[in-house]
Structures are given as C-alpha cells and as structure tokens.
Amino acid sequence: MVELGCDWLGLRLANPFVVGASPLCDSADDAVALVDVGASAVVVHSLFEEQLIADQVSANRYLDSMIDTNAEAPSFLPETDVFSGSANPMLRHVRRLTEVLDVPVVASLNGVTPGGWTGYARELAGAGAAAIELNLYDVATDLDETGEDIEERQLSVVADVVGVVDVPVSVKLSPFYASVPNFVTRLEAVGAAGVVLFNRFYQPDLDLETLDIARHLVLSTPAELPMRLHAMAILHGRTQLSLAVSGGVHSGTDAAKAILSGADAVQLVSVLLKGGPSALARIVDELAGWMDAQGYRNLDEAKGATAMGNVANPHELQRLNYAQLLHSWSL
Numbered sequence: 414m415v416e417l418g419c420d421w422l423g424l425r426l427a428n429p430f431v432v433g434a435s436p437l438c439d440s441a442d443d444a445v446a447l448v449d450v451g452a453s454a455v456v457v458h459s460l461f462e463e464q465l466i467a468d469q470v471s472a473n474r475y476l477d478s479m480i481d482t483n484a485e486a487p488s489f490l491p492e493t494d495v496f497s498g499s500a501n502p503m504l505r506h507v508r509r510l511t512e513v514l515d516v517p518v519v520a521s522l523n524g525v526t527p528g529g530w531t532g533y534a535r536e537l538a539g540a541g542a543a544a545i546e547l548n549l550y551d552v553a554t555d556l557d558e559t560g561e562d563i564e565e566r567q568l569s570v571v572a573d574v575v576g577v578v579d580v581p582v583s584v585k586l587s588p589f590y591a592s593v594p595n596f597v598t599r600l601e602a603v604g605a606a607g608v609v610l611f612n613r614f615y616q617p618d619l620d621l622e623t624l625d626i627a628r629h630l631v632l633s634t635p636a637e638l639p640m641r642l643h644a645m646a647i648l649h650g651r652t653q654l655s656l657a658v659s660g661g662v663h664s665g666t667d668a669a670k671a672i673l674s675g676a677d678a679v680q681l682v683s684v685l686l687k688g689g690p691s692a693l694a695r696i697v698d699e700l701a702g703w704m705d706a707q708g709y710r711n712l713d714e715a716k717g718a719t720a721m722g723n724v725a726n727p728h729e730l731q732r733l734n735y736a737q738l739l740h741s742w743s744l
C-alpha cells in the first residue's frame with residue numbers, strides 16, 4: 414500500500430491532486446463530487462483585477478452621489494459594499510465551499526498592476542480560503558516597459574497580496590521570463606509560499622473570412638507537460654517554495670513524471686473538464702499503481718528523483734542536450 418499524502422503550501426494533503434482554477438468547482442455539488450473521488454484541495458476560478466476595479470468604481474460613484482445628498486451617509490455603509498458586482502458572490506461561494514468540503518479551498522486572484530484590488534485577498538482569506546493563488550497573467554504590449562520594469566511591477570503586486578493575508582500565497586506564472594528560476598527566487602524574497610507552473614497563454618487566431626479575432630479555448634494535451642517538468646527539475650531542491658504543476662497532466666503517469674521532476678502538487682483542469690470525476694479516480698489509481706510497481710512507498714521517495722539538483726553544471730547540460738537532440742535527426 415503506497416502513501417500518497419504530501420505537503421503543499423504548508424497544508425497537509427491526502428494526495429498531490431488539486432483541482433485547478435476553472436469552472437470545475439463553480440457548483441458546490443460538483444466540488445463535492447471531485448473531493449469524493451480524491452481531490453485533495455480545490456482552487457476556485459479567478460476574480461480578476463478588472464472586475465474588482467469595476468466594482469470599486471461603481472461603488473465610488475454611488476458614494477459620490479450620496480455625498481451630494483447627505484455628507485455623513487457614506488460612513489454608514491458596511492465595508493464589504495465597496496466590492497459588490499463580482500466579489501461578494503465569490504466570498505459567499507468560498508465560504509460555502511469551506512462548509513461542504515473537508516479539503517483546503519484556495520481562492521484565486523488574477524491581476525498584474527498594483528492597486529487597491531489586492532486588498533481583496535484579505536476578504537477571501539476571511540471567507541475561509543486556506544491559501545491565495547495569485548495569477549500573474551501578463552502580456553507585454555508596452556514598448557517602453559522593460560522586462561525588469563514588468564518583474565518589479567509584478568513583485569510589488571505579490572508583496573501587496575502577501576502583506577494583507579496570513580495564509581500562504583502561491584503565484585501562478587507564465588513561462589515567459591528571461592529567467593524563471595531567478596524570478597522564482599525573487600518571489601520567495603517578497604514572501605510567496607509557492608509557485609504554480611505554468612499559465613497557458615491563450616493564443617487568439619485570425620478568422621480569414623471575417624478578419625476577426627478567433628478566440629478558441631483549446632484544452633491542454635500531455636504535449637504541454639515537458640516544459641513544466643523541465644522547470645520543476647531546475648527548481649527542485651533550490652527553493653523553499655512549494656512547486657505545483659499546472660498544464661498537461663492527463664494521467665497518473667504524467668503525474669508521476671511531475672513528481673519525479675520535483676512537483677509537490679499537481680493541478681488538473683482539462684482532463685477533468687473532459688472526463689469528469691471518474692478521470693480523477695483513474696489518475697489517483699494510476700499513480701498509486703505506478704509507485705507500487707516501482708517500489709516507492711511514499712511520494713517523498715519519488716519526489717525530485719530526476720531533478721537537476723545533483724548536476725554540477727545544469728546550464729552546460731541544457732546546451733549539450735539541445736545540441737545532441739538536433740544532431741540525432743537524420744534524413
């Protein structure tokens with residue numbers, strides 16, 4: 414019998430399988446069904462900076478109109494009314510999930526510019542979120558903003574969120590940094606507790622008939638996993654941050670690769686959107702079966718077994734692997 418228990422963000426989980434941020438837990442019944450078949454934690458879909466700012470703007474307009482009629486009226490409003498449109502339903506949802514689930518519920522914020530919206534992390538933690546996942550989905554479009562400017566801006570958002578909560582903050586990153594390992598080190602320095610690697614970049618296509626942008630949300634395939642494995646293998650043992658894989662895990666053997674590369678937790682979305690709770694039950698069984706066959710008694714024995722911690726010169730190894738791969742092609 415193998416033991417799948419693990420630690421992630423300081424939380425003890427029954428196994429490494431976390432339902433990733435998505436509509437999968439929009440209904441409490443669906444979330445319960447996923448936990449019943451083994452989900453060890455759930456991440457709720459994101460609240461976006463833009464939604465929170467829009468809520469604040471409309472609340473401020475309302476407050477301004479009250480100032481004209483009664484100078485003291487705004488002070489009568491309860492604080493939670495500052496956020497209304499998107500935010501309060503999310504607070505209720507997080508609270509509800511914490512009532513019906515006996516696993517950690519992680520709330521997700523999605524934003525990249527410093528501002529008052531980051532304070533909303535405190536409300537989410539107050540509603541019972543065991544951790545905050547902060548998604549830094551950011552596409553560079555400003556010709557004058559340097560990579561360093563972008564990283565500084567993002568770090569200040571992370572520091573703001575970390576500063577208002579006493580639950581762990583995990584940061585979901587894109588793979589597009591000049592140095593992911595360096596940025597991860599800087600995230601650790603501003604108080605993050607973990608990283609989720611990686612965001613998927615939803616690339617819009619062009620419709621040549623209408624000359625319109627064609628937006629299709631394409632679910633992942635296991636082909637997206639190796640890039641994550643690679644990042645895990647570089648980071649494992651070299652950061653105190655919890656490492657979670659997101660992207661391309663569709664089977665227990667995909668999860669085994671993530672753990673061998675150094676992942677503490679494995680987030681699942683596409684495979685569950687396609688296959689429902691039974692896919693999760695299958696994946697848990699597959700991982701346990703693989704560990705048993707390999708003689709691993711627990712996850713710690715397997716974790717990071719193929720990471721790069723023991724390689725003297727990882728940079729040189731990367732160059733060599735690359736050159737060998739190109740030279741292995743013959744016509």
Ligand SMILES: Cc1cc2nc3c(=O)[nH]c(=O)nc-3n(C[C@H](O)[C@H](O)[C@H](O)COP(=O)(O)O)c2cc1C
Pocket residue numbers: 433434435436457458459460521523548585611612613630632633634659660661662680681682683684686
């Ligand atoms: C329909 C859908 C909705 C998603 N919503 C969110 C979200 O609200 N916040 C977030 O950080 N990621 C969101 N994601 C991204 C997933 O959490 C995950 O990172 C991505 O799907 C890769 O994992 P997978 O290969 O297991 O699908 C969403 C993905 C899908 C398919």
